[in-house]
Amino acid sequence: MKERAPGDSLECPGCRAAIRPLQALQGGTVSWPQMAGWWALCPACGRGSHFRVEREKMAQYVILGAPGPDWEHTHEVSAPGLTFRRDPAFLHVWFDGRHFEFPARDDRHELAGVES
Numbered sequence: 156m157k158e159r160a161p162g163d164s165l166e167c168p169g170c171r172a173a174i175r176p177l178q179a180l181q182g183g184t185v186s187w188p189q190m191a192g193w194w195a196l197c198p199a200c201g202r203g204s205h206f207r208v209e210r211e212k213m214a215q216y217v218i219l220g221a222p223g224p225d226w227e228h229t230h231e232v233s234a235p236g237l238t239f240r241r242d243p244a245f246l247h248v249w250f251d252g253r254h255f256e257f258p259a260r261d262d263r264h265e266l267a268g269v270e271s
């Protein structure tokens with residue numbers, strides 16, 4: 156996994172609008188709790204992109220090719236006070252006095268197509 160130094164702003168890959176950490180949380184939809192990542196929609200144009208959290212930091216990332224899972228951070232910002240917790244069904248994020256939770260997207264289930 157490659158990482159950049161914090162400091163870049165988050166940016167929509169579609170319209171290039173700057174995305175603030177709070178906007179990335181408010182636009183969140185589904186998550187991948189195991190990698191502390193979620194999918195969020197741009198507040199300006201509605202295009203989605205991947206975000207993830209680390210302690211007091213938020214990053215935007217792209218998935219790299221198979222055999223993965225591997226990813227590369229394209230943008231990172233510091234997010235003082237940001238904390239998160241992973242559980243199997245949700246990614247929970249606390250930031251700016253608010254709590255967000257994004258339901259896990261079960262890729263394994265979709266790929267397998269059968270109950271185990």
Ligand SMILES: [Zn+2]
Nearest residue numbers: 167170197200
């Ligand atoms: Zn956009």
